[in-house]
Amino acid sequence: MVKTDTIRVHGARQNNLKDVSLDIPKHEITVFTGRSGSGKSSLVFSTLAAESERLLNETYSTYIQNQLTQYEKPDVDLIENLPVAMIINQKRLGGNSRSTVGTISDIYASVRLLWSRIGTPFVGYSDIFSFNNPKGMCETCSGLGYVEDIDLNELLDYNKSLNEDAIKFPSFRPDSWRGKRYLYSGLFDNDKKLKDYTEEEMNTFLYTEPTKLKNPPSNWPRTAKFEGLIHRFRRSFLLNDNFEKNKFRSDIDRVVTSKVCPTCHGKRLNQKVLSCKINGLDIADFTNLPIDEAIAFLEQIDSTKAKYIIEPLMQQLKSLSYIGLNYLSLSRETPTLSGGESQRIKLIRHLNSPLSDLVYIIDEPSVGLHPEDIQRINEIIISLKEKGNTVLVVEHDPDVIKIADHVVDLGPFAGKNGGKITFEGTYEALLSSDTSTGKALRRKHHLKKHPIQNEDKIHLSHISRNNIQDVSVELPKNAMTVVTGVAGSGKSSLISAGFEHQDNVTFIDQKPVHASNRSNLLTYLNIFDDVRSFFSKETGMKKSMFSYNSEGACPQCHGKGVLKTELAFMPDFTQICDVCNGTRYRPEVLEAKVDGYSIADILSLTVDEAIAFFNSNPKIAEPLQALKATGLDYMTLGQSLDTLSGGEIQRVKLSRYLTESASVENQIFIFDEPTTGLHEDDIPILLDSFNHLIAQNNTVILIEHNLTMMTEADWIIDIGPYAGSKGGKLLFEGLPNKLLEVDQSVTAQHLRRYLAD
Incomplete structure (x- = not known):
């Protein structure tokens, strides 16, 4: 009889895997551990997840297959008993400014239904409450909530002619196809300075609607229409979200100014739709509330007619709040969400799913999370298992590894020196194993014995942004400050607002470098x-x-x-x-x-x-x-x-400042969660890099949740106590040992536990 209570992998050689074979127990939580680059993702994502997706796609018609992501067959001899995979990765949700937390989670559909049913006065059915619907959107901003103006002084150099590169934008150079649409039109003297144009010439140049030219020169493309520069620029770079928009992002930011729509004041909908209210709030007022306040608002609605809409809506909002996203609003645009926030929204979608016997594959669910929030993520992972599913987790965080029924450790090192299974078994057995992971989990932790105490301080005074209101802090120069607090407490808001106009500041974040598969x-x-x-x-x-x-x-x-x-x-x-x-x-x-x-x-x-x-x-x-x-x-x-992963991108960016030729001093380096994707045993390598920068008279500031990093801090700033409107306060600034005495700090609670373990 075929053994079907395990997923059996035979001879996996994807990327750096060395002919790996293993049995993964079904209906249990298996956590895959190992050094960064050891082969965890190659096994779990590039082999198991890719093969499950590929085989599932093959069951659809060829027409549907053509619409789906294509997966190549991984380099593996055989995988037996593989269930359908649900993949919850850290890819940002992306989308454009028309995509919000409400629309991506489908919660906004229920909100629109609610306003169409009991909002007064009645203005129409649920589709009219969509800012992506021409009937509902504000006509001034087309449902975006903001309007964009083109600054002609930034786009044009009036002291130059078309031949001299008068259009100050890369894709409108004289030798580019866009530039030639003006040079070859025959409408202008190409050697005449723009400042000498008549009013009529300037209007033709800037504002002509797309028009067929009557007698164009011979080098004019036969089917092309002439289009004024403003129209063409707006169509190419403002109205469409395309590859070029990202490619020329810095130039667009220079030329285009954005401001809140003067008609709808950022609410995206037209005045008729906004006149429909429930208990004094229009639909945009409601979606602008933080999740917790939105729940409180719904609890006040007394309507038997709307009960069947409100109950499931409340359940969805409470799930978002429970998972630590209570500080978000439904109107928050998805491109502004971090990888960790995106991942938790994806996780929420599966919470109440009646499907079972699936394999959930989750990539580092601890990313972007404070230890306080990790406990809730763990509960959700356990609940997925209890519904009869198999859960595979790639993870470095000790608190997540702890909940595993089964652990698979890969290594012993990274790249060509990894790709082997170095351990399989229980968490308890892992603790006593000779692997890098076992050693790291056994290690005792202590606060830094001699933190740098520099009397020369950087002062951030009266900072206000998002939920941070009038906060002042100080941090020592030429030392390492760790800024802590739960996700959404206001850490990033405080630091980015405090340092954004300073010249000697380098922000090193995890945003992808603009790269194609031709760059390495x-x-x-x-x-x-x-x-x-x-x-x-x-x-x-x-x-x-x-x-x-x-x-x-x-x-x-x-x-x-x-x-x-x-x-x-x-x-x-x-x-x-x-x-x-x-x-x-x-x-x-x-x-x-x-x-x-x-x-x-x-x-x-x-x-x-x-x-x-x-x-x-x-x-x-x-x-x-x-x-x-x-x-x-x-x-x-x-x-x-x-x-590259987010953490790898950040470390590549950091490397540019660690060479002798690029030696920098008197700079402030700000890192956003630099331990993302790092094994506990790799953290000392990163610390050496930070100490190298400090030795060159630089200041290092980390926004971080990792407890090991906190133990290495010279100075800690703790923001909280919780997220959103329940956060934004300075709970502590000073030497790490003093933080342990702050009762209202959840960071202090977890740090005390970590030092005692």
Whole structure:
């Protein structure tokens, strides 16, 4: 008889996995642990989750398959008894300014129904309360809540002509296709300065609606219409959310000013819709309330007619509050949510699901959470198991690892030195194991013996932003301050408002660097050019031949490494390019070797291996040493930046400041949760980086939930006591040992427990 009470993996070799086979118990919580880069995600996400999604997708019609995300078959011999997977990852919810917490969670649909049923006066059915519906949206701002103006003084240089690059925006340069739409129109003297244009010429240049030209010059595209600059700019960069909008973000921010819509005052809906109220509030007033206040408002509604709408609505809002998101409002735009907040909203969707016998795959649910909130996440994970599901969790946090029925530890190290199973068993057995994780969990914790006490302080006075109202704090220069408090308490608001107009401040966050799959670690560190020069000099081949974005690109896949075949109604078929075998380069480039290594071999080296190869070339080796200093020695040089986690991105950004050539001093470095994605054993590596910055007379400020980091602080600022309107107060500032005496601080409670364990 086939054993079906376990998920059986045979011979997994995805990424760095070394032919891994294991049995994962069903209907239990299995936590996957191990150093950063050890292979946890390769096993759980790139193998188990990807195969479950791929097999499920194959059951749909080819037309539907074409609409779904495509998953390649992972490199594994066989997976048996694999249930349907529900994947709860940390990808930000994204969307655009039309997407809010209310719309993404479907809660806004119930709110609209409620206002259409019992709001007075009656103005229409639920669809009219949507700011994405032309019947309901404010006409001035088209339901966005803000209007954007183009600052002509920023867009144009009036002292220049069109030939001299008068349009100060990258994609309107004279040699670009957009720029040529003005130069080739025949409507203007291309050598005339803009300041000398007549009023009529300027109006034609800026405000002409799309028009067919009567007698265009021969170089004008035959089917093209002429369109005034303002119309074209607005259509290209303001009305649409597209790739270019992100690409030119800094230029758009320079040219475009945004202000609250003067008609709806940010409420997004037209005046007729806003006239409909329940107990004095219109629908936008309600969605602007923090979740806890929204619950209190609903509790006051006495209507038998609306009871069947209010009860499930309350349940959804109470779930959001319970999971620690009580400080959010339903009107909060989803692009402003952190990865941790996005993940918790996804988790909420499954709380009341009647489905069972699924496998829930959860990626570091502790991210962005204070230890106080982690207890609630743990309860939700346990409730998913109790409903008859299997739960697989990738995690570093000791408080989450503790609830595991079964633990799988990967390692022993990272990258090529990882990918093996170093432990399988219970949490208790893990504690006494010889693994990095076991040792880290056994370690006793103490506060820093001799915190830096610098009398020279930075003063932030009378700071107000979001729930922070008139807070003043001080923190020591040339020391490490850790800012603590539950998620939503106001930590980030205090620090970002306090430091935003200072010149010597560097914010290092986890936001992705604008990167495509053609950019890698070397391009980000600005040393790919040096590597190509090195190969050119050693082999005598042209430098551009060593670029897969230029002459060296494989002629078949054009430097992508893969071939994509579009099959009409069937999903696109992707396969490794059979000419370059995925290396991206021409055959003759791959034959040009230095000490036995081709350029493709170099890109597949880890940072550690590359340091050894380039040890006599400091221009290349030094930035790689800095990358190693942040704990990223396991990454390969050719790894594309769009595959990095938030914590890895932050550490790549940090590495730029750790090289001798980039040595900085008298700077303030602010890090937002730098321990994200870090194993407890990797935290000392990060601490060394911070101490290096402090030794160079810099100040380090961490916004952090990790208890190990708090024990290493020179100074602590604790904000709280809770989130949203119940937070925003300064509970403590000073030496860490004094925080332990503050009764109303939940941080103090958990730190006391951590030191006693």
